[in-house]
Amino acid sequence: KNQVEQSPQSLIILEGKNCTLQCNYTVSPFSNLRWYKQDTGRGPVSLTIMTFSENTKSNGRYTATLDADTKQSSLHITASQLSDSASYICVVSGINDYKLSFGAGTTVTVRA
Amino acid sequence: DVKVTQSSRYLVKRTGEKVFLECVQDMDHENMFWYRQDPGLGLRLIYFSYDVKMKEKGDIPEGYSVSREKKERFSLILESASTNQTSMYLCASSSSFLDGNYSPLHFGNGTRLTVT
Numbered sequence A: 001k002n003q004v005e006q007s008p009q010s011l012i013i014l015e016g017k018n019c020t021l022q023c024n025y026t027v028s029p030f031s032n033l034r035w036y037k038q039d040t041g042r043g044p045v046s047l048t049i050m051t052f053s054e055n056t057k058s059n060g061r062y063t064a065t066l067d068a069d070t071k072q073s074s075l076h077i078t079a080s081q082l083s084d085s086a087s088y089i090c091v092v093s094g095i096n097d098y099k100l101s102f103g104a105g106t107t108v109t110v111r112a
Numbered sequence B: 001d002v003k004v005t006q007s008s009r010y011l012v013k014r015t016g017e018k019v020f021l022e023c024v025q026d027m028d029h030e031n032m033f034w035y036r037q038d039p040g041l042g043l044r045l046i047y048f049s050y051d052v053k054m055k056e057k058g059d060i061p062e063g064y065s066v067s068r069e070k071k072e073r074f075s076l077i078l079e080s081a082s083t084n085q086t087s088m089y090l091c092a093s094s095s096s097f098l099d100g101n102y103s104p105l106h107f108g109n110g111t112r113l114t115v116t
Helices: none
Strands: A004-007 A010-014 A019-025 A032-038 A045-051 A056-059 A062-067 A072-077 A086-093 A100-102 A106-111 B004-006 B010-013 B019-025 B031-037 B044-049 B064-070 B073-078 B087-094 B111-115
Touching (some): A032 A062, A045 A062, A045 A072, A072 A086, B019 B031, B019 B111
Parallel strands (some): A010 A106
Antiparallel strands (some): A056 A062, A086 A100, A086 A106, B004 B019, B019 B073, B031 B044, B087 B111
8 A cells, every 4th residue: 555645636727826735644754755746758856855843845836834743745836837737746755765655646737 | 957867768678578778877876766657656666776786676676677887877677578567767866865964866757668
């Protein structure tokens, strides 16, 4: 069973609107949580990394939150642009930082 | 910027062939990884290496082997390709965890392998 579950599986939003992606995990003990963006035909690119002591981190229009008590994270995209169309992957690390648990991703489509 | 280069974007091979996937990184990273990515599944770790000539099995190593003779190069080998190895293969690198800073993975753009 996957230790990282993402929702929704996909979503469509209009350009300029906001959206929020969810990530629930069961990895324990927990070390850090990462969000990656993967454009079609490209490798994933890191957006944020948060440790258990951080509850929010921003990267431009992307804001990630973390609640280590409930084992939940969210990625909020503000004022979406066409270039935000991509798959967003939540990745959780346990104590062994070499072995990461990947969510299946949320595919975001931004329409004009 | 870190660059991770995978030698082929697309490959088509026949069942039973030996297949080599090459990956090179230019940032002197200690750690290198091979993942496969299939629709509806998260990335799954095949093998990783934290130093030259060192390798560790990931979650799905069966049917694969790796080679790391030089720090910048990490090769994935399919000893006898099978149709269930048709997938997207992603190579990644990272520097070691130092001074409380977690290093992100830097990915190549992937090799889409089809085994017929």
